[in-house]
Amino acid sequence: MKKVCTTSLYRFTIVFIYLFLFSLTIGAQRDIKTINDGWRFLKQDVTDASRLGIDDKLWERVSIPHTWNSDAYTDKAYYRGIGWYRKNIYLSDEYKDKQLFVRFDAANTVASVYVNGNMVGEHRGGYTSFTFDITPYCLIGKENLIAVKVDNSLTDVPPVSGDFTFFGGIYRDAWLISTPKQHFELSDFGSNGVFIDTKDVSESSALYTVRGAIKNDESLVKKVEVVYTIKDPQGRIIKTDKNIVSIQPNEKRDFSYSGKVENPQLWSPENPNLYAIETAIYDSKSKKVLDKINNNTGFRWYKFDGKEGFFLNGKSYKLNGMCRHQDQKPIGNALTDEMHRRDMQMIKEMGINFIRISHYPQDDAILELCDKLGILAWEEIPIIDIVPEDANYSVNCENMLKEMIRQHYNHPSIIMWGYMNEILLVTQRKFKGDDLKVATDRALALANRLEKVLKEEDKFRPSVMAFHGSDSYNKAGFNDIVDIVGWNLYQGWYSDGFTGFEKFLQEQQKQHPDNPKIVSEYGAGSDKRIHSLFPKRFDFSVEYQQEYIEHYLSVIEKEKYVSGATYWNFIDFGSALRDESMPRINNKGLVYSDRTPKDVYFLFKAFYRKDVPVLHIASHDWQKRTGITKSGEPCVQPLKIYSNLTEVELFQNGKSLGIKKCENSTATWQVPFITGDNFLMAKGLFDGKPIETALSISFNSIPEILDAENLKSLELAINAGSSSFYTSPESGLTWLPDREYSAGSWGFIGGKPYQTQGEILATADNPLYQSLRESPDQYRFDVPAGRYEVELSFSDIFTPKEKLAYDLSEGTQDSSENESIFDIAINDKVVESKINPARSSGFYGLERKRFIIEVGEQHYIEIKFRSFSGKSFVNALKVRKL
Structure with missing residues (x-):
């Protein structure tokens, strides 16, 4: 007698049953269309x-x-x-x-x-x-x-x-x-009506449960078969089963089925193995399909530990993450699915394995790609800054939490649910004393309520909240409610000093060693128009953002107890109430609003990706450079390369500038830029194979000593009160950092810098006029005799915009109270008497003045300011020979 292979017979039977059932699916079933x-x-x-x-x-x-x-x-x-x-x-x-x-x-x-x-x-x-x-x-x-x-x-x-x-x-x-x-059931808080639990997962086996509800909208008793089919990541059917459900007229009936997978192919960011589970309803008499839902699931297990960090599938694992808002200028939040998927591809490409979907549930396309690409996810509802005194608000929060969890329950990429972000931030600004305690207690009560709902909705995933950098959350008891503590930390941006970041984390770990921790936000703004050789906090220079992130990445990697971090933000996103260098935009992104990567995008890629070579000359955001030079000499400026190579050699116009080791994924050269084109090439080895990249940088030299020859085509433009270069995209003109005068050259004498983050009205060059030199003695330019045009720009920014807005709302603003009134004299001749920029253009308005002057035997231009009221000042200066 011929022996039959029972394994082959079993597989044949499963396939036969599936094909038989598939042959009966023609008939009345679900139809979906946009x-x-x-x-x-x-x-x-x-x-x-x-x-x-x-x-x-x-x-x-x-x-x-x-x-x-x-x-x-x-x-x-x-x-x-x-x-x-x-x-x-x-x-x-x-x-x-x-x-x-x-x-x-x-x-x-x-x-x-x-x-x-x-x-x-x-x-x-x-x-x-x-x-x-x-x-x-x-x-x-x-x-x-x-x-x-x-x-x-x-x-x-x-x-x-x-x-x-x-x-x-x-x-x-x-x-x-x-x-x-x-x-x-389609009316279950917006879900698809089918929920998949995975539990007791290990390398040898995994249990899963498929549960949900069926609705009978007919006036007859209906008996149906619920058929469950699971396919492995290669699309092979590994199990099919069914049960019978009898439903009364206009009744909703729950169903549940449990199964087991042997030797599961585990889901992880490196191997995002997805099993497909089809749940179908068949008419028990005709055997025709009535409704069918397809879900993916992944088998993985994980834990957060206060001392050891995060573990995935039994191994220590750092969550290298990103936050993401959902808009794109100029179309707002009305993105297509393709645009959402593009973002996720870009995030994965840079080596990110974790995303904070901030601050609200986002398009299904996001989580679809998280599942398929292997990006772990934190999803949250938008309870932000303050809990208002409104009973309906708490009800709406609870409903929103249920909707988020039920709609996205089946995504294996989601590993935590969140429900509050910086909830005491505005609370502490708005209330004091007993009123603050009442408002804090109100937020605590809502947190306890939502935590209870979260645990009822999902017994397997932990909860998380994001706190701003204040110990008041621990003192109030928020950290005792939530499973994981997220910290939004901006030391070195909203406060002084990079090193305050690691000091804060270390202090929290010392005081609360058992609280699992994640850095839920960190970031610094940058504006492609602004560059600095001496970057400072809140100057919005590309270079400061780079220094900030370089420091933070190294600390996050080093501190073992930190489960991970999510950078704020992937994109430059819409924030209509912001001013800063780009009004109505939060520009902390690693990519611009149009999704062009900033140079710092490649720092993340170099830091996190080890499987592909990364070699990037970090000056794509500054390809047209400007510098001050002495006649005939090059201008030395730093140039960075971001790379995961061990060492890199840099060439300028074919000449080697030396080999440097990459530390913290960064190497820096002092490059002697020459006027005109500078062709930079970087070379190195990755896994023994040669890698190279190149970039052409155009350099414009501004002479330190002004003479008849170099003044012919020069517009000498100065960004008063600022240490940054500013390039106007409209004109292409670069305004130089303010500099102190030295004999034979040009610059300021006396005064001090002052700046604001308030928007300057009626100009596209907002950052240029957000700084000024206050009470300068003079600006001096040593120039040959001739005829010159001098342009001076003024914006009175001394009164804080918040106070102006308040005064206007109260109808109490007296424009004469804080106005600055002063004379302007050029070469001892008063060219403007008692100028009052606030009176003529309004606070934060812009006033530009041009003067035509003759320089004779004195061979200089002296611009002096004499104050009558308030302070004298100038925001920008420009000199050109006619």
């Missing part, structure tokens, strides 16, 4: 806009994703109010006897949905999905009107505060879903 196009939009509230008879032909034609807040990039008072969307959908006879649903992946902030004039539901929350059953309101064989009222006004829905723009609109996909009368 309804993104053909919408009419009006940015205002309209009475009865949901009615069928309203004429919307003059409304704007839009497609979803859509936001109405492109104005947030130009105006702090961007529109926060109501917008209406309307769309007609024809429902053919194929939808007869179907259950119909409309799903919106997100609409910010409150959305009210109407079908044929009937309100079908309201959703409060701008970052989670919602699904409404619209079956009773639909007309088969006719046009059906869907109208959506969206409101992004400040309400009792989080966030009520935050350092990002609250874009309004239906800014993620919209869907029409049809199912048979028996289907998975």
